[in-house]
Amino acid sequence: MNKFNYPAFDKNQNLQDKLPMAVKVFSDEQARALINLRQRYEVWIEAERGLAKLPYGLARKEVGGRAYLYEIRDRKGNGKSLGPWSEAFAAKLDAYRREKETLKARISASKSALDESASIARALRVPMIANEVGPILREADRRELLDGALLVVGTNAVVAYALEAGGFIRDLPDETADFDLAWTETDPQQDAQIVWDLLKAVDATFTVNTERSFQARNAKAYEVEILAAPSRAANMARTDRPRPIPLPEQEWLLEGRAVDQVVICRDGSPARIVAPDPRWFALQKLWMSEQSKRHPLKRGKDMKQALLLLDAVAEAMPHYPLDEAFEAMLPGELAPYYLRWTEQRPDPRSPRW
Structure with a gap:
């Protein structure tokens, strides 16, 4: 095997003077920006994951004069019936809407803070x-x-x-x-x-x-x-x-x-x-x-x-x-x-x- 391409060193010289450090340490501002970025990203992604786990949509639909709870799968409105409308389904739909709105609000608020941290980190050239x-x-x-x-x-x-x-x-x-x-x-x-x-x-x-x-x-x-x-x-x-x-x-x-x-x-x-x-x-x-x-x-x-x-x-x-x-x-x-x-x-x- 050939040797790696490391430079030759004079053993009488101080290695610290001959070779720069492998890592140039982040400034306090850069380190702080990256810590804040991580913290705010975790808040944002947790809310995004929560929203992703919810059904794309739930809706009350009437078919042939009878009401059903439908799970909507896409923007085109395709979906499947979960069964005839009932008080339990009414409560399920209300809870779904509340949770979805709560998560959307968390995403919006956390995204603003995250964007601010990312902008600062970018400006600091991390x-x-x-x-x-x-x-x-x-x-x-x-x-x-x-x-x-x-x-x-x-x-x-x-x-x-x-x-x-x-x-x-x-x-x-x-x-x-x-x-x-x-x-x-x-x-x-x-x-x-x-x-x-x-x-x-x-x-x-x-x-x-x-x-x-x-x-x-x-x-x-x-x-x-x-x-x-x-x-x-x-x-x-x-x-x-x-x-x-x-x-x-x-x-x-x-x-x-x-x-x-x-x-x-x-x-x-x-x-x-x-x-x-x-x-x-x-x-x-x-x-x-x-x-x-x-x-x-x-x-x-x-x-x-x-x-x-x-x-x-x-x-x-x-x-x-x-x-x-x-x-x-x-x-x-x-x-x-x-x-x-x-x-x-x-x-x-x-x-x-």
Whole structure:
């Protein structure tokens, strides 16, 4: 194996002077804005989830001279009868209307506060993700898919790692022209088109790429790729789309403890990202950087991203320890990459706290 591209160091020089810190710590204002963003996002999304769980609509309808309570499914008024009208149904309809109005009021009030926090964070130039990612992540969170069904596994995860580190990760590539999600559901799904319904709810123009069945594209050619570990791929319903190709290396991203952060898009809108444990993410990237199946133009970015992220974990994420216990967990494919990093990186820098 070739050595990683770390610069040469003069052992007589102070490493602190030779190499900048991996993480540039957020200012007090930036940190405060991100804390407020998270708190206000959680209030807003809780109300959004509550509204999403309610029926699209309930209404009293008369058919053939008799009254019924109908559950409305869509804007066209399609629905089904829940049974003949009764006092119990009258109370059910009143309770539904009250709850719906209460949730709408909470959403409106919390959205105003959330927009204010997002605007402040954007003005303070905190790390941001592409605009196209936001609507998909918000809809996924509204459907509670970020808590076990889907994981952000591509470059968009980098912004979440920066927030986890409490600052900007030096020179870490964070731009991408597509969006990678991993299917991680542990319970087998039958006929539910969970991923496809999500994408179509965000943008009705999404279609499956017939040449790459794991990829969907919208009318603006924005691409969403669905990946999966072999242990999870079979849990997706056979009718769901896009269809992920089981990749053994995706198993590594299920290890450890996921990162969970609320970020903002470049347009100032908020989104929640749940991403793999940064240690496993970085080591998988190192492994990918030397795989012949990987696109040659992506290998260099993979290595740079991985090395910088490992440095940031070592420097600013003590809650993700890089120690003997972690090393003992590594499979044979990843252990050599971790050892090379520990041997070739500069000596650990002084803690920043």
